[in-house]
Amino acid sequence: MSEFKPTILAFCCNWCSYAGADLAGVSRLQMPPNVHVIRVMCSAAVKPEYAFKALSEGIDGVLVLGCHIGDCHYLTGNHRTKKRFPVAQRILKDVGIDERRLRLDWVSAAEGEKFQQVITEFVSDIKKIGPNPLREVKM
Amino acid sequence: MPRIGVFICHCGHNIASAVDVEKVAEFAKTLPDVVVAAHNMYSCSEEGLGAIRKSIEDNKLDRVIVAACTPRTHEPLFRRNCERAGVNKYLFEFVNIREHVSWIHAKEPEAATEKAKMLVAMGVAKAALLQPQEEMESGVIPVAVVIGGGISGLVATSTLVSQGIETHLIEREPQLGGVLKEIAVIGPEMKKTKELLDSIVKEIKSSPKAHIHLSSRMTDLSGFVGNFEITITGADKCAEKVKAGTVIVATGGREWSPQGEFGYGKMPGVITQLELERKLAKGDVPDSAAFIQCVGARVPGREYCSRFCCNASIKNAIRIIEAKPDAQVTVLHRDIMSYGTAAEKAYRDAAEKGVRFMRYGLESLPKVEMAGDELHVDVYDETLDDIVGMSVDNVVLAVPMVPIENVKDLAMMLKVPVDKLGFFLEAHVKLRPVEFATEGVFICGTARWPSSVSECIAQGLAAAAKASIPIRMGKVKIEPITAYSDPEKCIACGNCVQACPYQAIEIVTSKEGRKYAQVTEAKCKGCGNCVAACHNDAMQQKGFNTTQLSAMIDALIKNALEVAE
Numbered sequence: 039m040s041e042f043k044p045t046i047l048a049f050c051c052n053w054c055s056y057a058g059a060d061l062a063g064v065s066r067l068q069m070p071p072n073v074h075v076i077r078v079m080c081s082a083a084v085k086p087e088y089a090f091k092a093l094s095e096g097i098d099g100v101l102v103l104g105c106h107i108g109d110c111h112y113l114t115g116n117h118r119t120k121k122r123f124p125v126a127q128r129i130l131k132d133v134g135i136d137e138r139r140l141r142l143d144w145v146s147a148a149e150g151e152k153f154q155q156v157i158t159e160f161v162s163d164i165k166k167i168g169p170n171p172l173r174e175v176k177m
Numbered sequence: 178m179p180r181i182g183v184f185i186c187h188c189g190h191n192i193a194s195a196v197d198v199e200k201v202a203e204f205a206k207t208l209p210d211v212v213v214a215a216h217n218m219y220s221c222s223e224e225g226l227g228a229i230r231k232s233i234e235d236n237k238l239d240r241v242i243v244a245a246c247t248p249r250t251h252e253p254l255f256r257r258n259c260e261r262a263g264v265n266k267y268l269f270e271f272v273n274i275r276e277h278v279s280w281i282h283a284k285e286p287e288a289a290t291e292k293a294k295m296l297v298a299m300g301v302a303k304a305a306l307l308q309p310q311e312e313m314e315s316g317v318i319p320v321a322v323v324i325g326g327g328i329s330g331l332v333a334t335s336t337l338v339s340q341g342i343e344t345h346l347i348e349r350e351p352q353l354g355g356v357l358k359e360i361a362v363i364g365p366e367m368k369k370t371k372e373l374l375d376s377i378v379k380e381i382k383s384s385p386k387a388h389i390h391l392s393s394r395m396t397d398l399s400g401f402v403g404n405f406e407i408t409i410t411g412a413d414k415c416a417e418k419v420k421a422g423t424v425i426v427a428t429g430g431r432e433w434s435p436q437g438e439f440g441y442g443k444m445p446g447v448i449t450q451l452e453l454e455r456k457l458a459k460g461d462v463p464d465s466a467a468f469i470q471c472v473g474a475r476v477p478g479r480e481y482c483s484r485f486c487c488n489a490s491i492k493n494a495i496r497i498i499e500a501k502p503d504a505q506v507t508v509l510h511r512d513i514m515s516y517g518t519a520a521e522k523a524y525r526d527a528a529e530k531g532v533r534f535m536r537y538g539l540e541s542l543p544k545v546e547m548a549g550d551e552l553h554v555d556v557y558d559e560t561l562d563d564i565v566g567m568s569v570d571n572v573v574l575a576v577p578m579v580p581i582e583n584v585k586d587l588a589m590m591l592k593v594p595v596d597k598l599g600f601f602l603e604a605h606v607k608l609r610p611v612e613f614a615t616e617g618v619f620i621c622g623t624a625r626w627p628s629s630v631s632e633c634i635a636q637g638l639a640a641a642a643k644a645s646i647p648i649r650m651g652k653v654k655i656e657p658i659t660a661y662s663d664p665e666k667c668i669a670c671g672n673c674v675q676a677c678p679y680q681a682i683e684i685v686t687s688k689e690g691r692k693y694a695q696v697t698e699a700k701c702k703g704c705g706n707c708v709a710a711c712h713n714d715a716m717q718q719k720g721f722n723t724t725q726l727s728a729m730i731d732a733l734i735k736n737a738l739e740v741a742e
Contacts (some may be wrong), residue, residue, distance in 0.1 A: 043288075045737040047730065052249075053592045057614065060247045061594045063276025064602065071288035074295055074737075075277055076729055077248070078721055079658060082676075083705025085723065088209070092730050096738045109589050112704035113399065113678040147615075148588040148595045154281075173738055 054105035061150035084113035096173030186245035265309035327355020330427030332637030364492030365523035402617025414418025668716035673707035
């Protein structure tokens with residue numbers, strides 16, 4: 039069997055995390071090439087349904103990245119994200135999907151290194167968890 | 178059916194060195210609704226933009242995708258280009274394959290190319306569902322805030338107030354002037370600092386439009402271009418809230434403190450450049466001095482050149498020798514960085530006046546020791562191939578400028594990036610200097626990079642000019658990314674009303690007596706919080722609606738998972 043190359047989706051808020059990802063790029067910080075970023079304006083605009091959809095159709099992991107608590111560009115958006123995603127993880131667990139496939143974290147515009155660290159860690163975690171079994175179901 | 182054109186940028190070698198752009202373009206041609214896919218050396222060049230416009234015309238494109246750098250810097254340029262070719266600018270979609278691909282997967286060309294293909298597929302899927310949008314306008318509070326009262330901030334403030342713009346200047350110290358107030362004269366013209374600072378401060382103080390906040394800090398910032406709210410906290414812990422249209426960051430830097438290099442802290446005669454400036458300002462001139470350049474600079478961890486230190490040493494060497502013509506003054510350097518006509522002349526003048534310049538290498542650093550009561554310096558001279566010794570009153574360490582402390586806290590508050598050393602990163606060095614990617618926030622002076630006084634002044638002027646544009650225009654264009662609801666789907670549960678941080682949504686009753694959520698567009702800031710709160714898919718955000726984002730996820734699933742089998 040060939041080496042498992044996870045396919046991962048990440049939602050980055052425009053103001054902090056997307057800018058942090060850009061900074062990682064400008065700083066030429068190297069990281070695994072498995073993560074595909076979708077830009078949204080705020081982490082609290084990410085519907086848990088997107089994560090459910092991705093994970094139930096075979097994506098190996100979903101990352102949601104936002105501004106640090108207290109730094110949300112939209113005042114309190116990330117407070118909602120913070121409340122919402124543990125519930126989403128609980129739902130995943132209840133339906134038999136490893137909840138570690140969904141991770142929430144905070145990356146500021148000044149934290150290129152943190153972005154690199156979160157991506158590297160998450161890819162490594164997903165590699166340990168293994169391929170999403172629902173991918174085969176779908177095929 | 179949409180007619181999509183995809184343009185993949187080489188960005189010279191920046192993208193093409195890791196991503197096989199031709200392969201990505203070939204792949205793009207296989208995607209649904211893609212009529213044409215091409216690759217350009219530099220999509221943002223006039224040639225690249227022209228090629229895109231021609232392709233729009235030739236192929237009757239109604240959707241345009243550029244896969245290049247980050248939308249945070251170049252999106253406005255490509256949107257305008259679409260508009261010039263008659264395509265609504267919100268039918269443009271940007272795919273980031275530089276910051277998010279080639280630069281971070283530089284050594285994995287195959288994987289980088291695959292990832293670029295996936296991101297292009299996701300972009301195409303979204304683009305097919307984009308709708309044309311009209312921009313809205315929003316008012317601008319005609320007030321500016323300048324953070325930092327050093328030379329850059331002072332120049333920016335005086336420029337703003339001279340235009341009649343109300344300006345708040347926030348300085349953390351009890352006095353204005355920053356690092357410069359400790360320096361008596363500015364080289365190479367030997368201009369008296371006090372005269373320069375006094376004239377600018379006088380201009381500011383004489384303006385009724387200026388509000389100076391000394392011993393104060395910005396402790397909070399919220400809002401957007403045109404409508405920021407800033408909390409200024411003074412030494413008495415009293416917080417004052419001010420509203421402003423634009424913000425200029427001019428927080429400067431500080432002299433790096435040597436960590437015991439060349440006996441600093443142990444041998445009393447070993448001082449930093451700024452300590453020498455203070456001595457000279459008091460008229461305390463040493464009989465002999467050895468300057469050591471690049472102390473703590475151009476070394477691992479601090480690889481950069483601060484660029485002012487050579488000129489500062491040349492200036493002070495001249496001051497010493499002019500005050501005491503018999504003084505023995507030596508400058509020990511790795512290379513002399515005296516760029517420009519005036520500074521280069523000062524370098525030659527210094528040599529003619531008797532200042533000795535000697536080169537040292539990193540492999541043979543000068544040795545500083547106490548010989549009895551005297552400071553003694555030994556340095557290996559390349560041309561003599563021998564050790565040259567000298568006894569001096571002072572060893573002056575030319576150390577670099579480093580960012581201020583707590584710069585990350587400030588960066589987080591402003592939501593702007595800093596580099597790994599802690600200097601602020603502007604949006605683009607050539608396309609958008611002195612601007613941050615965050616609209617309405619500007620940067621000047623040493624907070625951006627160690628700068629000479631004349632550079633600080635030029636940047637202060639530039640930042641003030643940029644910051645005054647929205648204020649002078651009186652309005653800013655607001656991206657049409659506001660929320661809207663579908664009354665047919667809405668069940669008036671009110672979740673979106675609660676989720677909205679701006680009280681922009683209310684439940685209204687239609688003529689038919691049906692209750693539904695309605696968005697007041699002027700109040701909506703486009704965060705999308707209400708969209709995620711809606712259980713019925715009734716609430717949507719322009720440019721980020723649920724069908725668009727779902728299509729992106731589908732595209733990744735289809736292309737990444739099925740191809741991999």
